[in-house]
Amino acid sequence: MARRPGAFECGTEAAMELIDGKWKVSILWALSEGVRRFGALRRMLPGITEKVLASHLREMEADGLVRREVFDVVPPHVEYALTPRGLSLNEALEPLGVWGERHVLGQVEDALR
Template identity: 70%
Template structure:
């Protein structure tokens, strides 16, 4: 449970479930998250082996974040929780 501790970690994992993306895109996908919190949570998720950070050596350096195998498995494990929330909390 410590891996998903924090208000935004599950949302970050679900956003990355759509595919690899850069920091700015992640921030836009998660309205209300601050840059500081996003950066901190990404570092923690990377440390816990759920997210990988890939740097591309280009003229303008680029960094992309994506889920690792365990991160994908965690997302799958969280799907029933998301479904429950949609049914019981969002009235869907």
């Protein structure tokens, strides 16, 4: 969970606090494609454990990035979606993804040629 706003030296530090954790950026990416159930998120993120996914989703919900909706039907299920705050964070991360594609993935592809 994020620290209080006055505890940061700069905005980048505040944003990084929200996405701290190995899987949070990947969860944002998975939810950018639409509303997902827990099991679907788990399948989209091979290698993540259920415990870590649940923990990250709880933290992201507390930070206002993810909305959790419980459906009281038989069988009950839960759906997760990005909030407007989560969507705006995802948009802010897009240039970082482009940079990674150009400067990291491009180098890997060049090395494989």
